[in-house]
Amino acid sequence: MWRILKGFGSYSTVWLARDQQLQRYVSLKILAATASESSNEGKTLRFLQNGDSAHLGKQFIPALLDQFTFDGPNGHHLCLVGVPYGCSISESKEDSADSMFPKEAARSITAQLMMGLSYLHACGICHGDLHLGNFLLRTPSFDSMATTELYDRYGKPYEARVHRIDGRAPEPHAPPHAFYPMTPSLPARKTFDPEIVISDYGTSFVASQTPSPTLYTPARYAPPEHFFEGPITPAADIWTLGARSRPGGGIPGQTMENSSRRMENASRISGEPAYLPFAGFISAYGTWAGAKRQKLANGILLVGSCKPWRTSSGV
Secondary structure (H helix, E strand, C coil): CEEEEEEEECCEEEEEEEECCCCEEEEEEEECHHHHCCCCHHHHHHHHHCCCCCCHHHHHCCCEEEEEEEEECCEEEEEEEECCCCCEHHHHHHCCCCCCCCHHHHHHHHHHHHHHHHHHHHCCEECCCCCHHHEEECCCCCCCCCHHHHHHHHCCCCEEEEEECCCCCCCCCCCCEEECCCCCCCCHHHCCCCCEEECCCCCCEEHHHCCCCCCCCCHHHCCHHHHCCCCCCCHHHHHHHHHHHCCCCCCCCCCHHHHHHHHHHHHHHHCCCCCCCHHHHHHHHCCCCCHHHHHHHCCEEECCCCCCEEEECCC
């Protein structure tokens, strides 16, 4: 039995929950009904769990504890049960004034990512969506903490009413309330001995069995074959990780000027916009704007190709 405590998400919703039988906290990743039927994420994680235990990179792959399905008002949903982790590298950088990890911590993170990626490729898996938001920092276990203690340390969840833009009632296809995400604060500049996991395998694929895979890597870090319709192999992950691991990201010798030129060239080739202002990003990708974006988004707004739901704090 699980008791829901807190959650957030995009194409899926991740909740922190309490396993009442085993007295431990778990994460519940509930996929949207439209994504559940075609998702191989659970299968991929199971496959990776059964890989070579002697490989040093296996420890950087998230554990899948269980999975199940259920029916809701929007269709059939897949739920993946896992171990809770902390914030992403991206969030950790945003939470730090200079957005920088200490030198040794940055080197450690890079080495861990390289070992984890080596394990993925040894298993024949290409991740296909490597970015700082999918690299999570481990946190010490808090299984012994009561729910009230957890709230005292990280803040009690607070909710906002959901309003449809057209004024109609949100039910049954959306909940009457949404919750702001709870993210443990792990500022980059205060992180000295990081341990990471590579998360989110919703777009991963078996390289030898997928003739025409799709990469979801941001254009700035995508390999040349992505733009010139070359064969996509695990080498695409290596290019992306290499580009991301450089100070400031991007490719060697890159300046602000030629970085902008490269993004514009990529835009002409791929047909995707090179730059998206914040409002355009939400509109184009149907992304939730969280509490940290409240000044820009005035609440949480989901628009674009998704359903017209909006939340407000009622203020």
